[in-house]
Amino acid sequence: MAIARNIAHRRTTVFVIGADAAKLDLSQLPVENIEISVVSACDRPENLQTVVEASQPHLILLDITFADLCGVQICRNLKLSSGTSEIPVILVASQGDIEGRIAGFEAGAADCVSSMIDSRELGARVNTQLASSRSRKQILGHEQQLRTALASMSQGVCLFNGDGTLALSNSRYAEVYGVDPALIHPGQSLEDIIKLRDEVGAVPTMSTEEYLAWAEDTNTADASQVWIKELKTGKVIRGCHQRTADGGWVSTHEDVTEARLAERSLAQAHAQAEHAEQEARAAHARLLAAFEVVPEGLALFDEDDRFVMWNRRYEQLYADSGAPLVKGMGFEDRLRSGLQRGQYPEAIGREEEWLADRLARHAEPKSAHEQRLPGNRWVRIEERRVSGGGSVGIRVDITDLKMREASFRLLFEGNPLPMWVQDRESLQFLDVNQAALDHYGYDRDLFLSMTLLDILPPEDWGRMRVAATAAGHGSETNRSQRHRTARGAEIEVFIYSSQLAFDSRPASLIAAVDVTERKRAERALLQHRDDLEETVRSRTAEIARQAAELERMLDQERQVNELQRQFVSMASHEFRTPLSIIDGAAQRLVRRKNAVTSEFIGEKTEQIRGAVSRMLELMESILAVGRLDHGYIDIVRKPCALGDIIGTCSARQESIRKSHRFLLDLERLPSTIYGDGAALEQVFTNLFSNAVKYAPDAPNVYVTGWQQNDCVQITVRDEGIGIDADDLPKMFGRYFRARSSSGIAGTGIGLNLVKQIVQLHGGEIHVDSAKGEGTVFTVNLPIARPEHMEADTAGTIDRINLPIEAQA
Structure with missing residues (x-):
C-alpha cells in the first residue's frame, strides 16, 4: 500500500483510486490548491476504508472496478460510515457502462464520469463537488451552533411543516406542559400532542374540540401572534406564533406563571435538523424565524469571535454602536466602535481597561453580568462557549428591575422603622437605614463593623445562634428580642425578618419595632387581670361545684327512672312468655290425663323445663341488674x-x-x-x-x-x-x-x-x-x-x- 503523504497542512486533498482514475487528465484542476494522492491497489475493502478514514480527503476519484474489488460496494461502505459519509465520491466508469453508473448513484456517489471525459469538464465537476462539500460543512457548523442555542433556551420551541406535522422541537417544549419529552417526536400531528398534554391536565379549561379549533385559527393566521393561556394545572403559558414560508409555523411556549410576579428572562433555543442538505436548509430558515420570535437579544459568534447571526432585538439594544451589524464583524471591533460613540457609559474615561475586562469575560466558558447602556437602561448579559469553538450571547433588558431596586432602596432608607440587612450565617450587619442608627445611637461605620450579637445581652447569644441556623435552612422568623443601645439601655423589640440575597450572599432583611413601653403596660395590665380573675374564680368555684353536683344527681335520677321503666316493660313481656308455655303444657296434661303416653309426658315436660330455664335465666339477669x-x-x-x-x-x-x-x-x-x-x-x-x-x-x-x-x-x-x-x-x-x-x-x-x-x-x-x-x-x-x-x-x-x- 503506497500513498503520497504530503499532508502537512490542510490543503484540498483528492484521492485517486484505480487504474482508470489514474489515467484521467487532471491538468485543469488548480494544482496550487489541490493535492493529488494516488492510492495503489488494496487487497481488502477494510484496508481501503482505514486509509480513507485516517487521511480524510476532501474528494475521491474511484474506479467502478478497482483491482479485484467492486468500486460501487466501496462507495456504499464509505457512505455508511459516519467517519467518511460526508466525503464526495466520483466514480469512474467506461463510456457505455450505464448500469454501473446507476448502481454508483444508488450507492451514494456524488457523480459518475467516463474514463474518456474532457479535462475541462472533469475540472468543473470536481470543483463543483468540492464547493458543495464546503458549503454543506459550513451549514452543518451553523446548524450545530443553532442546536446548541435552542437546547439552552428556557422556552419551548416547536416547528411544524406545512402538512401540520411536527418537524422538530426542543425538550423544553414537552417539559413546559409536564409531558415526557420522549413521547413527542417529529411526524406527530398537533392533535396527537394535545392528547398527550390532556392526559396530564396541561390544557386550558375548554373541550378538546374547542382547543383544537382555537389552535387551527392561530396556526393559519398570517400575522405573528402572542397568546397567553391558563391550564387546568394552574400553569400560565405564553406563546409566540409565526407562519413560515412553506405554510407551516414556528412557535415558542414559555411558562410565565412566576414571570407574572417577577420578570425573568428566557433564553436560547434548540433545533433538530435533518441530515439531508435540502431539509437542513429548510430547517435553517425556520430556525432563523424562531430566532426573531425570542423577546431577548440573541447573537451567535464563530470560533474567531466574529458575528454569525443575531436577531433584531440584539441590534436594537446596541443601536448606538455605529453602523448596522454585518456578518463576519469581529466582536472586539464592535465593542471599539461602541466605545467611540458612548455606547457604554461606565467605560468613559477608562476605555482600554473596560475593553480588556469585557473581552476577558467574553472569553470565559460561561459568564453572566450586568451592563449599563445610554438612557439609564440596563441589560443582563449571559454568554456561553459551545463545542464548535464559537459562543452564544443573550441580552435581557432589566431596566424595569433596576428601577424597582432603586425604589426599594428609597423605601429602605426612608422607612421610619429601624431596618438593617444581616448575613444569615455570620450575623454581620451588611446595610442599615438612618432610622436604625438614630434609634440605637451608633454611627454608620461603627454599626456596619458589628454583628447582631454586639447589640444582644450575652445570655441571649446561644439562643440567637440556634435561631440563625434555623433561619439559614429557609424559615422566616418573627420574634421578640432584647437589644442594647449605644448608651447601654436595654430595649425590647419585635423582629420582622425575611430572607433575601445581598450581593450574592444569603442575608436577612430585619425590621425592628420597639415594644418596650407597650410590654411594660401589658405586664401591668396582665397582673391586674390575673388578680381580678383569681378573685372571681375563688368566689364562683364553690357555686359551680354545687351546681355541677346537683345537675349530676338530677341527671342520674332521670336515667335511673328511664332504665327502670324500660326494664319493667321488657321483663313483664319476657315473664309472660315462659309462663304461658308452662300453663299451656299443664292444661294439655289435664285435658289428656286419662290418655297420656310417656312420649307425650316427656314432650310437655321438656317444654315446661325449657320455660322454667328461661325464667331462671331471667331471674338471674334481674338479680344482676338489681346489683348494677x-x-x-x-x-x-x-x-x-x-x-x-x-x-x-x-x-x-x-x-x-x-x-x-x-x-x-x-x-x-x-x-x-x-x-x-x-x-x-x-x-x-x-x-x-x-x-x-x-x-x-x-x-x-x-x-x-x-x-x-x-x-x-x-x-x-x-x-x-x-x-x-x-x-x-x-x-x-x-x-x-x-x-x-x-x-x-x-x-x-x-x-x-x-x-x-x-x-x-x-x-x-x-x-x-x-x-x-x-x-x-x-x-x-x-x-x-x-x-x-x-x-x-x-x-x-x-x-x-x-x-x-x-x-x-
Missing part, C-alpha cells in the same frame, strides 16, 4: 376450673335444648384460673343461651379455649342468623337488641351483664359477625390473681362501684 342499679357488683376471686365451668354450662344447655350440641375444644386451657366461678358460669350461660337462641336451624355450637401469654381466650361460635354491621358497636349496650333478633325472645340485658362481669375480672370481650353468616364471641381473661391479693388468701372480694352511665 345499686352501683356495685361483688366478684369473689379464687382458683376455679374454667374448663369444668364451660362443660357444666354446655351440658345444661344440651339437656334443655335437645336440638343443639356443643363441640368443645378446651384441652389447651390451664387447669385453674383465678376468678369468680358463679359469675363466670353466668357469663357462659348467657353466651351459650344466645348461641342456641339465634341459631335455630344450625345445631352446632363451637367452643374453643387456649392459653395465650398470661391470659386465656375462649371463643363461642354459632352458625346462626348473624348481626348487622351497624349493630355490632351497640351489642353490649343495656336493653339493646339487634335488628336481626326481631321475633326472638330477649331482654337486651344479658350481654351487658356479661361485659360487666368480664371487665370486673380484668378481661375483655369482643364480637365478630356478619348477617347470615353466624356470630363469634371472644372472651379474654387473666389467669393469675391480681397483684394486690395476698398469697395466703383463700379468696378475695373485688367490689367495684360503677356509675349508672357506665352500667347502662
Whole structure:
C-alpha cells in the first residue's frame, strides 16, 4: 500500500483510486490548491476504508472496478460510515457502462464520469463537488451552533411543516406542559400532542374540540401572534406564533406563571435538523424565524469571535454602536466602535481597561453580568462557549428591575422603622437605614463593623445562634428580642425578618419595632387581670361545684327512672312468655290425663323445663341488674376450673335444648384460673343461651379455649342468623337488641351483664359477625390473681362501684 503523504497542512486533498482514475487528465484542476494522492491497489475493502478514514480527503476519484474489488460496494461502505459519509465520491466508469453508473448513484456517489471525459469538464465537476462539500460543512457548523442555542433556551420551541406535522422541537417544549419529552417526536400531528398534554391536565379549561379549533385559527393566521393561556394545572403559558414560508409555523411556549410576579428572562433555543442538505436548509430558515420570535437579544459568534447571526432585538439594544451589524464583524471591533460613540457609559474615561475586562469575560466558558447602556437602561448579559469553538450571547433588558431596586432602596432608607440587612450565617450587619442608627445611637461605620450579637445581652447569644441556623435552612422568623443601645439601655423589640440575597450572599432583611413601653403596660395590665380573675374564680368555684353536683344527681335520677321503666316493660313481656308455655303444657296434661303416653309426658315436660330455664335465666339477669342499679357488683376471686365451668354450662344447655350440641375444644386451657366461678358460669350461660337462641336451624355450637401469654381466650361460635354491621358497636349496650333478633325472645340485658362481669375480672370481650353468616364471641381473661391479693388468701372480694352511665 503506497500513498503520497504530503499532508502537512490542510490543503484540498483528492484521492485517486484505480487504474482508470489514474489515467484521467487532471491538468485543469488548480494544482496550487489541490493535492493529488494516488492510492495503489488494496487487497481488502477494510484496508481501503482505514486509509480513507485516517487521511480524510476532501474528494475521491474511484474506479467502478478497482483491482479485484467492486468500486460501487466501496462507495456504499464509505457512505455508511459516519467517519467518511460526508466525503464526495466520483466514480469512474467506461463510456457505455450505464448500469454501473446507476448502481454508483444508488450507492451514494456524488457523480459518475467516463474514463474518456474532457479535462475541462472533469475540472468543473470536481470543483463543483468540492464547493458543495464546503458549503454543506459550513451549514452543518451553523446548524450545530443553532442546536446548541435552542437546547439552552428556557422556552419551548416547536416547528411544524406545512402538512401540520411536527418537524422538530426542543425538550423544553414537552417539559413546559409536564409531558415526557420522549413521547413527542417529529411526524406527530398537533392533535396527537394535545392528547398527550390532556392526559396530564396541561390544557386550558375548554373541550378538546374547542382547543383544537382555537389552535387551527392561530396556526393559519398570517400575522405573528402572542397568546397567553391558563391550564387546568394552574400553569400560565405564553406563546409566540409565526407562519413560515412553506405554510407551516414556528412557535415558542414559555411558562410565565412566576414571570407574572417577577420578570425573568428566557433564553436560547434548540433545533433538530435533518441530515439531508435540502431539509437542513429548510430547517435553517425556520430556525432563523424562531430566532426573531425570542423577546431577548440573541447573537451567535464563530470560533474567531466574529458575528454569525443575531436577531433584531440584539441590534436594537446596541443601536448606538455605529453602523448596522454585518456578518463576519469581529466582536472586539464592535465593542471599539461602541466605545467611540458612548455606547457604554461606565467605560468613559477608562476605555482600554473596560475593553480588556469585557473581552476577558467574553472569553470565559460561561459568564453572566450586568451592563449599563445610554438612557439609564440596563441589560443582563449571559454568554456561553459551545463545542464548535464559537459562543452564544443573550441580552435581557432589566431596566424595569433596576428601577424597582432603586425604589426599594428609597423605601429602605426612608422607612421610619429601624431596618438593617444581616448575613444569615455570620450575623454581620451588611446595610442599615438612618432610622436604625438614630434609634440605637451608633454611627454608620461603627454599626456596619458589628454583628447582631454586639447589640444582644450575652445570655441571649446561644439562643440567637440556634435561631440563625434555623433561619439559614429557609424559615422566616418573627420574634421578640432584647437589644442594647449605644448608651447601654436595654430595649425590647419585635423582629420582622425575611430572607433575601445581598450581593450574592444569603442575608436577612430585619425590621425592628420597639415594644418596650407597650410590654411594660401589658405586664401591668396582665397582673391586674390575673388578680381580678383569681378573685372571681375563688368566689364562683364553690357555686359551680354545687351546681355541677346537683345537675349530676338530677341527671342520674332521670336515667335511673328511664332504665327502670324500660326494664319493667321488657321483663313483664319476657315473664309472660315462659309462663304461658308452662300453663299451656299443664292444661294439655289435664285435658289428656286419662290418655297420656310417656312420649307425650316427656314432650310437655321438656317444654315446661325449657320455660322454667328461661325464667331462671331471667331471674338471674334481674338479680344482676338489681346489683348494677345499686352501683356495685361483688366478684369473689379464687382458683376455679374454667374448663369444668364451660362443660357444666354446655351440658345444661344440651339437656334443655335437645336440638343443639356443643363441640368443645378446651384441652389447651390451664387447669385453674383465678376468678369468680358463679359469675363466670353466668357469663357462659348467657353466651351459650344466645348461641342456641339465634341459631335455630344450625345445631352446632363451637367452643374453643387456649392459653395465650398470661391470659386465656375462649371463643363461642354459632352458625346462626348473624348481626348487622351497624349493630355490632351497640351489642353490649343495656336493653339493646339487634335488628336481626326481631321475633326472638330477649331482654337486651344479658350481654351487658356479661361485659360487666368480664371487665370486673380484668378481661375483655369482643364480637365478630356478619348477617347470615353466624356470630363469634371472644372472651379474654387473666389467669393469675391480681397483684394486690395476698398469697395466703383463700379468696378475695373485688367490689367495684360503677356509675349508672357506665352500667347502662
